[in-house]
Amino acid sequence: MIGALGQVGVLAALAGAILLVFEGLRGVDARPEGFRRGTRALVGGAVGAMLALELGLLSDDFSIAYIANNSATTTPLVFKVASAWAALEGSIVLWGLVLAGFTWLVHRSYAHRPDRLAEGALAVLGAVAVFFFGVMATIANPFEVCTQIAGASCVASSPWPWASAVAVADGLGPNPLLQNHLLMAVHPPMLYIGYVGLTVPYAYAMSALVLRQPGIEWARRTKHWTLITWTFLTLGILLGAWWSYEVLGWGGYWAWDPVENASLLPWLAATAFIHSSFVQMRRGMLQAWNFVLVISAFSLTILGTFLTRSGTIASVHSFTQSAIGPALLAFLAVVLVASFAVFALRADHVAQSPRLESLFSREGAFLANNLLLTVIAFVVLAGTLFPLFVEAFGDQTVGISRPFFDRFTVPLGLTLILAMGVGPLMPYRVARPAVVWERLRSPVRWGLAAGAAAVLGGLREAWPIITITLAGFVASAIVRHLIVSARKTVGSRHDRLGPAIVGVLRSDHGFWGGQIAHLGVLILAVGIATTGGLSATTTVLLERGESASLAGYDFTYRAGFSRQEPNRDVLGARIEVQREGDFVAIVEPRANVYATQRVPTPGVLSRPSGDLYFTIIRIGGDAVTMDVWWFPYQWMVWLGGLVVVLGGAWSTVMRAATRERVHA
C-alpha cells in the first residue's frame, strides 16, 4: 500500500519533469501555466515519494525490499529516518526531492513576471529530473515489493505493486557504519543540497546559452545560486570530515578517499566560479570561462555520484553496486556532449572579453586564483581516476594515496593563500606597485612576526612554519583592510569604530562575506598544518592497570565494560588520562558489534592544545590494544570550516536582507 503510494509519487514527479521539458521546448509559445503545473507535479510527487519511504521505514513495512534490507525493527528512530538515504535507491529519492525543492525555488523566484531565462532553466532542471525520476521508476526502484527472502534479507523483488509480497521478520538494518553516529542523519542531506544545488547554476548556464543571453544577468543570478549551494556543500564536506573523524576511527578526518575527492571536485569548480564571476560582473571578462566552470561543476557532481553509487571504487563510501553505474556514466556522457555542443554552437554570442590591461591587477589576481584552483582540481581528478584507468586498461595496479595528493595540494594551496592576501588589496585594471606595497607592508611584517613567534616557541617543521607565516600575513591584511574601511565612516555615519566595522561588513556583504570565508580558510590551513605536521601516534597493548604515554599525557587502562543495546553490543575500555600526575579525564573508546560488522567508536579527549584520540584494535580478557594519536590544535580544523560556512551564509543572508529593505 505504502509502496504503491511511493510509486505514484515517483510517476507524478516524472510526469511533472517531462511537462517542464515539453513546455521549455515550445520556446516563445511556452505558457506560464505549464511551468506552474510541471513544477507542482514534480514537487508534489517528490515529496510524496519521500513521505511514503519514511512512512514505510517508520512503520517497519518489510514487504518493501529496500526497507527490509536497510532498516530493522531494532534500528533506533533517528536512524530509521536516516535509512531513507542509507543506500542507493533511497539516496536517489533524496536527490530527487532536493532537485524538486530547487526547481520550486527557481519557479518562485520569478513567479509572476515573464522571464525566459528562468523558464529555460526550469526546462533544464526538468530534463535532469527526468533522468533521476526515470531511474527511480525503472532500474533503481526504491518501492519494489519483496517476493523472495533468504535468511534475514530480501533477495528478489518485483516492481509491480500487486505482486504477492513476503516480508522478513525483523529487517537487516542499515550498514553499521551508517547507524553509528547521529551525523549520518545530517551529513548526507547537507551534502546533497550542495551537490544537487549545483544543477541550478548549470540550468541557468544552458538557458542563457540557448537563449543567446550570456550577459551580466546570467552571471548575477548564477553567482547567487552558486553561493547558496556552495555554502551547503562546504557544510556537507565539513560534516563528512567530522563523521570520518568521529566514526571511522582510522585517526584522521581526510584520507583523499576517492569519494571524499568526489565531493571536493565540484566544490573547487564552484569556488573558482564564485571568484571569476566577480570579474565578469565588474569588467565583462571571462564569460566563456565562466560557462566552462559551471558546466564542469555540474558534470563533476554527476561523476561524483557515479563514483559513490556504482561501486566502481572500493572505498568506505561505496556501499552499493547495481545497474545504476552504466546509467549514470551514460548520463554523464550525454551531459558533457550536449553541454559543450550547445556551448560551441553559441560561441559567437559569448562576447569577446575585453583584454586584460595588466596581470598586476585585481583581475590578474582572480586569474591566478582560478588557475590554482583549476590545477588543484585537475590533480585531484587525475589522482582519483588514474588508478581506475590503469586497472581497466593495463595489467598492473597503481596505488595513489595521501603522499601524491599532499605533494601537489600543499604547495598549490599555500600559493593560493598567498594570492588570497595580495588579491583583495589590488585595484582593478592596473595596480601601481608603490600603492600595493604601501598596503602590504604592515601585513608582511605581521606575518613574519607570527612565523618568528612560532619558531621561537620551538617549532622546527617547515610546512607548519610557512603556513603560520602566510596565515598571519593574510589575516592581518584582512583586518587592516576592515579597520581602514571602517575608519573612513567614523565621524560621518558612525560615532565609534565598533558600529562602523559592523556597518562596513553589512554594506559590502558580498566582499566581506568572502573575506570572512578567507579568514576561515586561514584557520583551517593552520589546523591542517599542525594536525598533519606535528601529530604523534603510538600503538599500545595495555593490561588492566598498566599505563603508557604520548605527547605529555599518561593514560591508564582502568577497566573494560560491555552493554547490550537493541541493535548492537558495545564493548569499551575505560581509560584514565593524566597530565603531570593530575587527573584530566576518563575517555571511553568503544567497539560496537553489529550483526554483520564491528565498528569502532574512537574516544576523543579535546583540549585547547589538541586532541588525544584512542581507537580500540582488540579488546578481551584483561587487556586492550589501541592506536593512540595526538593531534595538536584539531579544533582549528572544525572552527576554520565553520567560519568558511559562516562567510558564505553572511553574503547570502545579508543579500536577502538588503533586497527586502529595497523592496519594502
Add this chain to the structure above:
Amino acid sequence: MRDRVRATVSAAVTLALAGIVVWGIAADAPSDAERLEDLSARIACPVCEGSPIGASPSTYARDMQDLVAEQIAAGATDDEILRFFSDRYGPGIILDASGAWVLWAAPAVLAAAGVWLAAGRRRPSETP
C-alpha cells in the same frame, strides 16, 4: 631625520623576523622516526588492499616497517629505500605514483598553459 631612523629600525626588525622564520624552516631536519613515518605512508602493504604499511596492523606490514627502519639506520636515502621496494614488488607499491610520470607532468603542463593563456590575454599597448 627621525623618519630615516624609524624606517631603518623597521627594516631591521622586518629582516630579523624574516631571518628567524628562514632559520626555523632550514632547521627542519627530519629525525629517523619522522623519516620512518613518512616512508611508511608512501609504501603500500602488498597484502592489505593498498593501504600503506604505516596504517596496517598486519604482521607483514610491521615486518616491512622494520626493514625500512633498518635501512634508515644503515644510512640509506629515501630514494634508495623506495627503489629497493619498487624493485622487489613493482612500481605499484609506491603510493605517490612516482612511477607514473604522466601524472606528474600533466599538472605542470596545465599550469604552464594557463599562465601562457593569461599572459596572452594582456592587451599589447600598441594595438588599438
